Amino acid sequence: MPEYISKDDAYRHFEELQEKHMKRAEKVKEKIPDYYERSLVRMNEVIDAKSFILGMPAADVVPVVHGKWENSKYMAATKCGVCGEDIFLDDCEQFLEWKYCPICGAKMDLEE
């Protein structure tokens, strides 16, 4: 199963990295020209990574909401701790084994 990351966070990371390389390079520009040259190469690689990230297609994903089943005020029901909907046995007899709320989609993986 693929894992998704934030495109903005990844881009921001490489922007900070580019700035870090730039500052280091400027510090040693006069004293260590070889290091300065290597820093420029690294910065170009970072710029390539930023361009790559910007060009990637964005996936249509929704953040996972975590919840747990709670006691319902009805005898033959359970309640979603996230949306508060009562899920009746008539609707889904196996609700205690459900890993997701059928109403809001919350993942039922929080501990008691």
Ligand SMILES: [Zn+2]
């Ligand atoms: Zn729910």
